[in-house]
Amino acid sequence: MEKINIESIMEFASEKSARKAIFKENQLEAGLLLYAPGQTTPDHKHSDIDEVFYVVSGEGTITIENERISLKERDIIFSPKGETHGFYNTSSSNWTVLQIKITSNKEISN
Incomplete structure (x- = not known):
């Protein structure tokens, strides 16, 4: 087991948002989504991944199925x-979001 201080991997890029992997094990994956002011991730969807998003710091907007939802720290x-989802940092500060992905089990056919 490895302990990671997320502050050590928080590197914001000026040209586009960044994703920093934290860990991946079987169907579970975690990473940080890092948005400088004004940065976005266009709407998209995953057919086999459930996702949880937790705001570590800052604030922004997530769009889920065309509904805009403001999110702030905690x-x-x-x-x-x-479900279609996308991100937009609407603030003048950096926005850090913990992303947890759970990939669906693939059914095995006999």
Whole structure:
């Protein structure tokens, strides 16, 4: 087991948002989404991944199924597989979001 201080991997890029992996084990994966002011991730969806987003610092907007939801520090939200979601840092400060992905088990056919 490795302990990671997330402050040590928080490197914001000026040209586009960044994702810093924390760990990946079987169907579970965690990483940081790092947004400088004005940065976005366009709407997209995953057919086999449920995601949880927890705001570590800052504030911004997530769009889930075309509904805009403002999120700030200590807010958490769930985006189930198949739902469209995207991000926009609407503030003048950096926005850090912990992303937890859970990939669906693939059914094994006999």
